[in-house]
Amino acid sequence: MSRLFLLLLAASLAPPGPGRLFSRRTAAGLRRGSTPGFSGFSAERGKELYYRRNTKDGKAISCASCHSDDPRRSGMTPSFRKIGPMASAVNPERFRDPAKVEKWFRRNCDDVLSRACTPLEKGDFLTFLTTLR
Protein backbone atom coordinates (compact mmCIF):
# COMPACT_ATOMS: atom_id res chain seq x y z
CA MET A 1 0.00 0.00 0.00
CA SER A 2 2.76 2.46 0.82
CA ARG A 3 4.31 1.58 -2.52
CA LEU A 4 1.11 2.60 -4.30
CA PHE A 5 1.13 5.80 -2.33
CA LEU A 6 4.67 6.60 -3.43
CA LEU A 7 3.75 5.88 -7.00
CA LEU A 8 0.73 8.12 -6.73
CA LEU A 9 2.99 10.77 -5.32
CA ALA A 10 5.35 10.39 -8.25
CA ALA A 11 2.38 10.68 -10.58
CA SER A 12 1.17 13.84 -8.90
CA LEU A 13 4.53 15.49 -9.44
CA ALA A 14 4.53 14.65 -13.10
CA PRO A 15 3.83 17.34 -15.69
CA PRO A 16 0.36 17.55 -17.33
CA GLY A 17 -0.86 14.36 -18.87
CA PRO A 18 0.05 12.28 -15.82
CA GLY A 19 -2.13 9.36 -16.86
CA ARG A 20 0.35 7.41 -18.90
CA LEU A 21 3.27 8.02 -16.61
CA PHE A 22 1.23 7.11 -13.58
CA SER A 23 0.03 3.87 -15.13
CA ARG A 24 3.46 2.80 -16.30
CA ARG A 25 5.15 3.45 -12.99
CA THR A 26 2.36 2.02 -10.90
CA ALA A 27 2.09 -1.02 -13.11
CA ALA A 28 5.83 -1.60 -12.75
CA GLY A 29 5.46 -1.17 -9.00
CA LEU A 30 2.69 -3.70 -8.76
CA ARG A 31 4.60 -6.15 -10.95
CA ARG A 32 7.59 -5.95 -8.64
CA GLY A 33 5.21 -6.26 -5.71
CA SER A 34 3.15 -9.21 -4.65
CA THR A 35 0.10 -9.06 -6.90
CA PRO A 36 0.01 -12.39 -8.67
CA GLY A 37 -1.09 -12.39 -12.27
CA PHE A 38 -0.93 -8.60 -12.58
CA SER A 39 -0.53 -7.51 -16.16
CA GLY A 40 -1.24 -3.80 -16.13
CA PHE A 41 -4.18 -1.55 -15.37
CA SER A 42 -7.22 -1.44 -17.55
CA ALA A 43 -9.29 1.61 -18.43
CA GLU A 44 -12.01 -0.83 -19.46
CA ARG A 45 -12.18 -2.38 -15.98
CA GLY A 46 -12.00 1.11 -14.47
CA LYS A 47 -14.98 2.13 -16.57
CA GLU A 48 -16.90 -0.93 -15.45
CA LEU A 49 -16.17 0.00 -11.83
CA TYR A 50 -17.31 3.58 -12.42
CA TYR A 51 -20.72 2.49 -13.68
CA ARG A 52 -21.15 -0.63 -11.52
CA ARG A 53 -24.38 -0.41 -9.56
CA ASN A 54 -24.58 -1.58 -5.98
CA THR A 55 -27.37 -1.52 -3.50
CA LYS A 56 -26.99 0.67 -0.47
CA ASP A 57 -29.78 1.14 2.09
CA GLY A 58 -32.18 -0.30 -0.48
CA LYS A 59 -31.15 2.17 -3.18
CA ALA A 60 -29.02 1.66 -6.29
CA ILE A 61 -25.74 3.58 -6.15
CA SER A 62 -22.69 3.85 -8.35
CA CYS A 63 -19.81 6.30 -8.74
CA ALA A 64 -21.83 7.81 -11.58
CA SER A 65 -24.77 8.57 -9.27
CA CYS A 66 -22.91 11.57 -7.87
CA HIS A 67 -20.09 12.08 -10.37
CA SER A 68 -22.50 12.12 -13.35
CA ASP A 69 -22.92 9.61 -16.17
CA ASP A 70 -20.31 11.50 -18.15
CA PRO A 71 -17.10 11.89 -16.10
CA ARG A 72 -16.22 14.90 -18.26
CA ARG A 73 -19.13 16.76 -16.70
CA SER A 74 -19.71 18.12 -13.21
CA GLY A 75 -21.54 16.04 -10.67
CA MET A 76 -23.57 16.80 -7.56
CA THR A 77 -23.39 15.37 -4.04
CA PRO A 78 -26.65 14.12 -2.46
CA SER A 79 -26.44 17.21 -0.28
CA PHE A 80 -26.32 19.73 -3.12
CA ARG A 81 -22.64 20.48 -3.66
CA LYS A 82 -21.22 20.65 -7.15
CA ILE A 83 -18.41 18.17 -7.84
CA GLY A 84 -15.86 19.10 -10.47
CA PRO A 85 -15.47 16.74 -13.45
CA MET A 86 -13.55 13.51 -12.75
CA ALA A 87 -11.81 13.24 -16.13
CA SER A 88 -8.40 14.86 -15.85
CA ALA A 89 -8.63 15.85 -19.54
CA VAL A 90 -11.19 18.50 -18.61
CA ASN A 91 -10.14 19.00 -14.98
CA PRO A 92 -6.33 19.11 -14.78
CA GLU A 93 -6.45 19.58 -10.99
CA ARG A 94 -7.84 16.06 -10.56
CA PHE A 95 -5.59 13.43 -8.95
CA ARG A 96 -2.74 15.88 -8.27
CA ASP A 97 -2.82 15.46 -4.50
CA PRO A 98 -2.21 11.82 -3.43
CA ALA A 99 -3.58 12.39 0.09
CA LYS A 100 -6.79 13.74 -1.39
CA VAL A 101 -7.04 10.82 -3.80
CA GLU A 102 -6.63 8.32 -0.96
CA LYS A 103 -9.11 10.18 1.24
CA TRP A 104 -11.83 9.95 -1.38
CA PHE A 105 -11.11 6.31 -2.23
CA ARG A 106 -11.37 5.51 1.49
CA ARG A 107 -14.71 7.27 1.83
CA ASN A 108 -16.37 6.56 -1.47
CA CYS A 109 -15.39 2.90 -1.86
CA ASP A 110 -16.99 2.41 1.55
CA ASP A 111 -20.07 4.41 0.49
CA VAL A 112 -20.60 2.65 -2.83
CA LEU A 113 -19.09 -0.84 -2.37
CA SER A 114 -19.30 -1.09 1.44
CA ARG A 115 -15.64 -2.10 1.48
CA ALA A 116 -12.19 -0.72 0.68
CA CYS A 117 -11.02 -0.72 -2.95
CA THR A 118 -8.05 -2.88 -3.90
CA PRO A 119 -4.90 -1.29 -5.36
CA LEU A 120 -5.85 -2.87 -8.69
CA GLU A 121 -9.30 -1.25 -8.63
CA LYS A 122 -7.78 2.10 -7.76
CA GLY A 123 -5.26 1.83 -10.57
CA ASP A 124 -7.94 0.78 -13.06
CA PHE A 125 -10.22 3.60 -11.96
CA LEU A 126 -7.47 6.22 -12.28
CA THR A 127 -6.42 4.80 -15.63
CA PHE A 128 -9.97 5.14 -16.93
CA LEU A 129 -10.30 8.73 -15.73
CA THR A 130 -6.84 9.92 -16.77
CA THR A 131 -7.02 8.47 -20.26
CA LEU A 132 -10.60 9.48 -21.07
CA ARG A 133 -10.67 12.16 -23.75
Place this chain on the structure above:
Amino acid sequence: MRYLASLIAASLLLAGTSHAEEHEGRRLAMPAKVSAAWKTECGSCHMAYPPGLLPGRSWNALMDNLSHHFGSNASLDKGTEAEIRQFLLYASSDRDTRPAKAAPGERIVTRITDTARFADWHEEVRADVFRRQSVGSAANCMACHRGAEQGNFDEHQVRIPR
Protein backbone atom coordinates in the same frame (compact mmCIF):
# COMPACT_ATOMS: atom_id res chain seq x y z
CA MET B 1 -53.16 61.26 28.78
CA ARG B 2 -49.53 62.12 28.61
CA TYR B 3 -48.88 59.04 30.70
CA LEU B 4 -50.84 56.90 28.27
CA ALA B 5 -48.97 58.36 25.30
CA SER B 6 -45.62 57.68 26.87
CA LEU B 7 -46.77 54.18 27.77
CA ILE B 8 -47.70 53.53 24.12
CA ALA B 9 -44.44 55.06 22.96
CA ALA B 10 -42.52 52.92 25.42
CA SER B 11 -44.31 49.74 24.38
CA LEU B 12 -43.69 50.54 20.71
CA LEU B 13 -40.07 51.10 21.52
CA LEU B 14 -39.90 47.83 23.39
CA ALA B 15 -41.64 45.99 20.59
CA GLY B 16 -39.16 47.54 18.20
CA THR B 17 -36.27 46.40 20.31
CA SER B 18 -37.45 42.85 20.66
CA HIS B 19 -38.13 42.72 16.93
CA ALA B 20 -34.62 43.93 16.16
CA GLU B 21 -33.16 41.50 18.67
CA GLU B 22 -35.02 38.62 17.14
CA HIS B 23 -33.49 39.34 13.76
CA GLU B 24 -30.14 40.01 15.32
CA GLY B 25 -30.37 36.49 16.75
CA ARG B 26 -30.74 35.14 13.25
CA ARG B 27 -27.26 36.21 12.38
CA LEU B 28 -25.10 33.60 14.03
CA ALA B 29 -21.83 34.79 15.50
CA MET B 30 -18.99 33.62 13.29
CA PRO B 31 -15.41 33.70 14.54
CA ALA B 32 -13.32 36.38 12.82
CA LYS B 33 -10.92 33.71 11.68
CA VAL B 34 -12.79 30.91 9.99
CA SER B 35 -11.14 27.48 9.88
CA ALA B 36 -10.02 26.72 6.34
CA ALA B 37 -10.31 22.98 7.04
CA TRP B 38 -13.92 23.41 8.14
CA LYS B 39 -14.70 25.32 4.97
CA THR B 40 -13.07 22.82 2.59
CA GLU B 41 -13.73 19.53 4.34
CA CYS B 42 -17.31 20.05 5.56
CA GLY B 43 -18.09 22.18 2.54
CA SER B 44 -17.08 19.63 -0.07
CA CYS B 45 -20.18 17.46 0.43
CA HIS B 46 -22.69 19.90 1.85
CA MET B 47 -22.94 23.52 2.82
CA ALA B 48 -20.41 24.29 5.56
CA TYR B 49 -22.94 24.57 8.39
CA PRO B 50 -21.96 27.43 10.73
CA PRO B 51 -20.93 26.23 14.20
CA GLY B 52 -23.65 28.34 15.83
CA LEU B 53 -26.34 26.06 14.41
CA LEU B 54 -25.74 23.35 17.02
CA PRO B 55 -24.71 23.07 20.68
CA GLY B 56 -21.19 21.93 21.46
CA ARG B 57 -22.08 18.41 22.51
CA SER B 58 -23.92 17.86 19.23
CA TRP B 59 -20.77 18.82 17.33
CA ASN B 60 -18.75 16.47 19.52
CA ALA B 61 -21.21 13.66 18.76
CA LEU B 62 -20.93 14.32 15.00
CA MET B 63 -17.15 14.55 15.06
CA ASP B 64 -16.94 11.31 17.08
CA ASN B 65 -18.75 9.42 14.35
CA LEU B 66 -17.57 10.78 10.99
CA SER B 67 -17.15 7.37 9.39
CA HIS B 68 -20.93 6.95 9.78
CA HIS B 69 -22.08 10.43 8.89
CA PHE B 70 -25.77 10.28 7.91
CA GLY B 71 -25.13 7.27 5.70
CA SER B 72 -21.75 8.39 4.33
CA ASN B 73 -18.16 7.82 5.27
CA ALA B 74 -16.82 11.30 5.99
CA SER B 75 -13.74 10.20 7.93
CA LEU B 76 -10.82 12.62 8.24
CA ASP B 77 -7.21 12.33 9.28
CA LYS B 78 -6.69 13.01 12.99
CA GLY B 79 -5.12 16.47 12.62
CA THR B 80 -7.84 17.86 10.38
CA GLU B 81 -10.53 16.35 12.56
CA ALA B 82 -9.08 17.98 15.67
CA GLU B 83 -8.84 21.38 13.98
CA ILE B 84 -12.43 21.28 12.77
CA ARG B 85 -13.73 20.01 16.09
CA GLN B 86 -12.07 22.86 17.95
CA PHE B 87 -13.49 25.44 15.54
CA LEU B 88 -17.00 24.00 15.88
CA LEU B 89 -16.90 23.72 19.68
CA TYR B 90 -15.67 27.20 20.40
CA ALA B 91 -18.24 28.86 18.16
CA SER B 92 -21.10 26.47 18.91
CA SER B 93 -24.45 27.86 20.01
CA ASP B 94 -23.66 27.27 23.70
CA ARG B 95 -19.82 27.11 23.69
CA ASP B 96 -20.18 23.81 25.54
CA THR B 97 -16.96 21.83 25.10
CA ARG B 98 -17.99 18.79 27.14
CA PRO B 99 -17.80 15.38 25.45
CA ALA B 100 -20.97 14.02 23.84
CA LYS B 101 -22.11 11.92 26.75
CA ALA B 102 -25.88 11.96 27.17
CA ALA B 103 -27.41 12.02 30.66
CA PRO B 104 -29.94 9.25 31.37
CA GLY B 105 -33.04 9.87 29.29
CA GLU B 106 -31.34 12.67 27.34
CA ARG B 107 -30.88 12.64 23.58
CA ILE B 108 -28.11 14.62 21.94
CA VAL B 109 -29.49 16.05 18.69
CA THR B 110 -27.19 15.70 15.69
CA ARG B 111 -29.50 16.86 12.90
CA ILE B 112 -29.83 20.62 12.67
CA THR B 113 -33.40 20.10 11.44
CA ASP B 114 -34.20 18.27 14.71
CA THR B 115 -33.33 21.25 16.88
CA ALA B 116 -36.11 23.21 18.57
CA ARG B 117 -34.82 26.38 16.98
CA PHE B 118 -35.14 24.98 13.47
CA ALA B 119 -38.76 23.96 14.11
CA ASP B 120 -39.46 27.33 15.66
CA TRP B 121 -38.03 29.35 12.79
CA HIS B 122 -39.67 27.27 10.09
CA GLU B 123 -43.10 26.97 11.62
CA GLU B 124 -44.73 28.70 8.63
CA VAL B 125 -42.88 26.78 5.94
CA ARG B 126 -44.95 23.91 4.55
CA ALA B 127 -43.28 20.51 4.16
CA ASP B 128 -43.80 20.49 0.38
CA VAL B 129 -41.78 23.71 0.05
CA PHE B 130 -38.73 21.83 1.35
CA ARG B 131 -39.36 19.12 -1.22
CA ARG B 132 -39.42 21.48 -4.21
CA GLN B 133 -36.83 20.65 -6.82
CA SER B 134 -35.39 24.14 -6.45
CA VAL B 135 -34.87 23.53 -2.73
CA GLY B 136 -34.02 19.82 -2.53
CA SER B 137 -34.47 19.33 1.20
CA ALA B 138 -34.36 21.18 4.48
CA ALA B 139 -30.61 20.46 4.59
CA ASN B 140 -30.08 22.95 1.78
CA CYS B 141 -30.19 26.16 3.83
CA MET B 142 -28.72 28.18 1.00
CA ALA B 143 -31.69 27.59 -1.27
CA CYS B 144 -33.55 30.22 0.76
CA HIS B 145 -30.87 31.77 3.01
CA ARG B 146 -28.19 32.96 0.62
CA GLY B 147 -25.87 34.05 3.41
CA ALA B 148 -26.28 30.83 5.41
CA GLU B 149 -22.64 29.84 5.18
CA GLN B 150 -21.72 33.20 6.72
CA GLY B 151 -24.24 32.59 9.49
CA ASN B 152 -26.84 34.96 8.06
CA PHE B 153 -30.37 33.63 8.59
CA ASP B 154 -32.00 37.07 8.70
CA GLU B 155 -35.70 36.62 8.05
CA HIS B 156 -35.87 39.71 5.82
CA GLN B 157 -33.35 38.23 3.42
CA VAL B 158 -35.13 34.94 2.90
CA ARG B 159 -35.98 34.20 -0.75
CA ILE B 160 -37.93 30.99 -1.22
CA PRO B 161 -37.45 29.72 -4.80
CA ARG B 162 -40.45 28.52 -6.81
